[in-house]
Amino acid sequence: MFSPQPQYNSPHNQGVVDGIISGCKSFCLQTSIHGFNHIAAPKRHWIERLLWLVAVATAVWGVVDISLGQWQRYRENPTVVTLEKDFRTWHYTMPAVTACVQNRTNQDKLQNAIKSRWNVTPESHPTKYLYYRRFVDVVTSSDLYHLEGYEEFANDPDLNVDLFELVVELMPEQRVKLSTAEQITTPPKWTPVMTEVGACYTVNSLAITDVALV
Incomplete structure (x- = not known):
């Protein structure tokens, strides 16, 4: 079955x-x-x-x-894979470069900047000149992480000036020379910008319109 x-x-x-x-x-x-x-x-x-x-x-x-x-x-x-492209014939856009100097105060322009804003010279008012010079040094050297230097000048109405204009006026000339694989025919234009580390120069940056000081 x-x-x-x-x-x-x-x-x-x-x-x-x-x-x-x-x-x-x-x-x-x-x-x-x-x-x-x-x-x-x-x-x-x-x-x-x-x-x-x-x-x-x-x-x-x-x-x-x-x-x-x-x-x-x-x-x-x-x-063949490694050398498939001849790097000597590559054409590329130079990348953006930002340069920040350590000493951001042009000493040759310092006295004239103070005189034009507060009508003070070392000879006429030595004490006031040193006061304004300290203020200028704080402005030009400050960054996002070191703003405590402004406390000394918090209640002085005479210091109500355009700080960006002051920084740009006293910035030293940018002497950095750029070089690429291709010959640079037109010298790059360094533009003063404000960054988190203070006033700097930049070139060939897409963000220039947002951070430029001039």
Whole structure:
């Protein structure tokens, strides 16, 4: 007599499958890789999950395929890959450069700057001149992290002047010379700017219009 074979549903196998599904769901919900969270997100239609699964699988396949192709190409002829582009013919835009000098006060212009604003000279009012000179030194050398020097001058209405104009007037001439692989035909124009470390010069920067002092 024919007797059908009994069907076995192993609890161990079912537990392994449930564990894999739970692990994949947890990974998709917690990973920061784009797309994976949409696969396991709650309250999603199964068609949407399927579309995201196809999109993610295609992206992963593309990344792996391109990576393996580049690796195989490098293994076959690494010299050609390394020297494929002749760096001597490269044309590129010179990057932005910011230069900040340590001594930001031009001593040759200091006396005239004080006289034009407060009508004080070392000969006429020595004490006042030293006071204004300390103020000018604080203004030209201050930065975002060292502003305590202004406390001495907090209540003096005579110091209500354009600080940016004062800083630019006393900034020393920028003497940094730039050189690139290509010959520089036009000397770069250094523009005074205000940064978190104080007044500096910059050249070829896209942010000049936002931070320029003149």
